[in-house]
Amino acid sequence: MLGLTGAFATACVERSEELSAAQRERVRSQVSTVATHPTHPLDIAFGDSVELIGYDVSEETWSRGTDLTITWHWKVLAPVGDDYRLFTHIEARGMDTLNHDGDGAVRSLYPPSRWQAGEYIRDEQRVHLPANWAPNEATFYLGFWRGGERLPVRRGPQDGDNRARPVSLRVTGGEAAQVGPPRMPELVASRALNTITIDGDLHDTGWLAAPWSQPFVQTLNGAPARFEARARVVYDDANLYVAFQVTDRDLSSPHRNHDDHLWEQDCVEVFLDPDGDGRNYFEIQVSPRGVTFDTRYDSRRQPQPFGHVDWESQAEVAVGLQGTLDDEQVDEGYHAELRIPFAALATGTPPVTPPTPGVTWRMNFYVMEKSAQGQDAAGWSPVLVPDFHATDRFGRVTFRDLPGTQRADPARPSMEATAQELELRGRAVREVAEEAEAVDRPAPGERVPRP
Numbered sequence: 001m002l003g004l005t006g007a008f009a010t011a012c013v014e015r016s017e018e019l020s021a022a023q024r025e026r027v028r029s030q031v032s033t034v035a036t037h038p039t040h041p042l043d044i045a046f047g048d049s050v051e052l053i054g055y056d057v058s059e060e061t062w063s064r065g066t067d068l069t070i071t072w073h074w075k076v077l078a079p080v081g082d083d084y085r086l087f088t089h090i091e092a093r094g095m096d097t098l099n100h101d102g103d104g105a106v107r108s109l110y111p112p113s114r115w116q117a118g119e120y121i122r123d124e125q126r127v128h129l130p131a132n133w134a135p136n137e138a139t140f141y142l143g144f145w146r147g148g149e150r151l152p153v154r155r156g157p158q159d160g161d162n163r164a165r166p167v168s169l170r171v172t173g174g175e176a177a178q179v180g181p182p183r184m185p186e187l188v189a190s191r192a193l194n195t196i197t198i199d200g201d202l203h204d205t206g207w208l209a210a211p212w213s214q215p216f217v218q219t220l221n222g223a224p225a226r227f228e229a230r231a232r233v234v235y236d237d238a239n240l241y242v243a244f245q246v247t248d249r250d251l252s253s254p255h256r257n258h259d260d261h262l263w264e265q266d267c268v269e270v271f272l273d274p275d276g277d278g279r280n281y282f283e284i285q286v287s288p289r290g291v292t293f294d295t296r297y298d299s300r301r302q303p304q305p306f307g308h309v310d311w312e313s314q315a316e317v318a319v320g321l322q323g324t325l326d327d328e329q330v331d332e333g334y335h336a337e338l339r340i341p342f343a344a345l346a347t348g349t350p351p352v353t354p355p356t357p358g359v360t361w362r363m364n365f366y367v368m369e370k371s372a373q374g375q376d377a378a379g380w381s382p383v384l385v386p387d388f389h390a391t392d393r394f395g396r397v398t399f400r401d402l403p404g405t406q407r408a409d410p411a412r413p414s415m416e417a418t419a420q421e422l423e424l425r426g427r428a429v430r431e432v433a434e435e436a437e438a439v440d441r442p443a444p445g446e447r448v449p450r451p
Contacts, residue, residue, distance in 0.1 A: 027110045030122045038073040044156030044164045046144055050112070051075040052156070055166060062138055064174030065131035072142065072166075074121040080112040084146045088125060089163065092135035092171075093384045094181060094221055100127050112144055131174055139168040141386070148264040148375075159387060160301040182222030185381050185395040187213050189233040191357075192241065196234070198339050200320030202243050210234045212245070216367060216378035220386065225378035228333075229268075231365040233397055235355065240340045244268045244286075244365065247333040251323045252370050253289035259309055262286075262293045262368075264375075268336045269366040271394060272345070274355075276362035278391040280348035282313065286336045290319045296348060300389050314344040355399040362394040 038054025045051050051074070058069040086107050090098035102108055104125040115121060129138060141163040144151035150162035157165040188211060196206035216229040228247040235241060252266050262285045263269070273281035278300055285293040292315060295307035316339040323331025345352035355361060365380040366388055379388070381395035 023105075023109055026105050030106050030124065031110065032120045032122075033118055034120065035075075036073045036120045036122060038071075040167070042156065042166055044158075044166060045154040046151045046164070047080075047154060049076070049078045049080045049151070050115070050144070051077065052142065052164060052166060057167075057169070059169075061170045061172050062129050063172055064129055064133050066173075067126055067128045068169075069124060069126050070140070071125070072123040074115075074123060076115045076117055076119040076121065078117050080115055080144060080151070081146070082113050084112045084144045084151065086112055086123070087141075087143055087145050087163075088127075089141040089386070090127065090129075090138050091141065091220070091386055092133070092138055095133060095135060096221060097386065098127065098129075098138075100125055103127065129171065133171060136171050137168050138171055140166055142166060160304065160389070161387070163386075181384060181393075182217070182382050184393070185214055187211070187233060187380075187395065187397045189235050189240075189355075189397050189399045191399075191401050192234040192236050195236075196241055196337075196339070198316045198318045198337050200318035200335050200337050202245070202320070202335050202337060206241075207232065207234060207243065210243075213365070213380050216365070216380055217382050219366070219377055219379040219382050219388070220384060222382035222384070226376055227367075227369055227378065229367040229378050231380060233363075235399060237354065238342060240272075240342065242270050242338045242340070242365070244336040244367070245333070246336070246367050246369075248288075248323075248369055249330055249332075250371050251288050251321065251325050251331045251334065253287045253291070253325050255287055255291050256289065258291065259293050259295075260291060262291060265368070265370045267293075267368050269368070269388065270338065270340075271364045271366070271388065271391075272340075273362040273391045273394055274345070274352045275350070276360075276391070276394070280350060280352070281391060282311075282345060283307065284313050284315055284338065284340065286315075286317045286319065286338060288319055288321060288325060288334045288336075290317055292317055297389070298348065300391065301387075311347065312344065313340055315340045357399055357401045360396050360398045362391065363397045364388070364394040 039056045041054040053075050054073045056071040088100040106123045143163045153162050190209040192206035193208050194206040196204045210232040212230045212232050216225050232243050267285045267287045270284045294313040295309045296311040297307040318337050320335040342354040367378050369376045383390035383393040
């Protein structure tokens with residue numbers, strides 16, 4: 001064991017008065033300069049600073065409603081950096097994440113920001129599995145976080161979001177709840193009634209035939225989201241149009257440059273997988289400031305880390321704010337409006353062709369919301385895993401024409417549109433809207449997520 005007089009004095013001198021003798025002794029028992037030998041060896045590297053060399057676990061299978069002890073073995077190669085902390089997430093499809101970020105003596109008394117090169121750390125955690133845990137497995141995700149960033153996983157299994165995936169345990173015992181995945185939502189994308197001006201206002205007559213989606217839900221389990229959000233879609237010969245309506249009490253948007261990492265703060269996200277095969281799909285984000293991020297992927301999260309960021313969606317976007325960015329006043333939210341040219345999607349393998357009436361595309365829509373309590377997310381179709389790129393869970397958007405509508409030149413506003421013409425088409429519009437809402441309405445007896 002480490003003679004911690006030197007290391008503890010340099011790393012923890014400012015904490016020494018806060019720790020009791022028992023606490024100091026407990027930390028000393030977890031830190032050594034002699035290599036440890038975990039029963040389950042691993043080789044996972046975080047940046048150039050730390051390696052996860054294995055773990056010990058009290059039970060190889062985990063019974064519902066019980067605790068187990070798992071000990072992570074860390075090898076410190078270099079100082080991790082100021083303010084970094086560990087996180088542990090336990091997840092399975094359709095279940096809320098179990099968060100054990102600060103659990104354990106090491107994490108509370110000797111966090112990673114104090115670790116010294118040459119140390120071996122035994123990071124012991126005792127975790128509880130709820131009795132109603134339905135799946136037959138529980139997957140652990142580990143990593144290091146500081147504010148909105150994570151230490152990169154340089155080697156070893158991970159989820160693509162810098163969360164290492166060291167182990168999945170089989171779950172047994174008890175009565176597993178019989179739950180099925182939430183249904184896949186559907187939406188109608190009607191042809192725009194008129195030319196749409198991208199101004200973030202959403203009052204153009206071109207949107208009149210577009211039904212709103214069902215309220216967004218929590219992405220991991222389909223439960224009602226903790227804030228209100230919804231989307232709608234229309235199209236013309238040349239463009240796809242997407243609109244968002246988001247409730248946000250604290251509008252925050254520090255990013256100012258195209259392709260900044262908007263997902264770290266408030267933003268809306270559009271994912272398009274037109275043929276639904278999980279290949280050649282597109283991601284477009286818009287912040288409340290109107291800044292954009294766009295990229296294209298050959299397959300799920302490939303190429304790493306963020307796809308073909310050099311791809312340009314050519315999207316025209318605008319945001320209408322109900323509040324003020326980056327101040328202390330309470331806000332109401334924002335609208336985001338996007339025009340995405342089909343021509344920009346005609347790339348990759350296979351290239352995308354513009355939709356025709358009756359064709360269905362796979363899409364998903366998300367909102368990221370940053371607050372003092374942390375970051376929250378909501379989506380149209382719950383993907384049931386901690387990865388927005390689960391294309392098999394994208395919702396279905398079907399394109400259709402309105403009865404009696406004409407195809408106007410999408411590049412030129414239709415000056416002939418009049419109130420009388422809109423009135424004559426009103427019945428058709430109402431019929432389509434009612435039909436679309438019926439498609440998105442839960443079946444009898446199905447629970448309705450409420451905003």
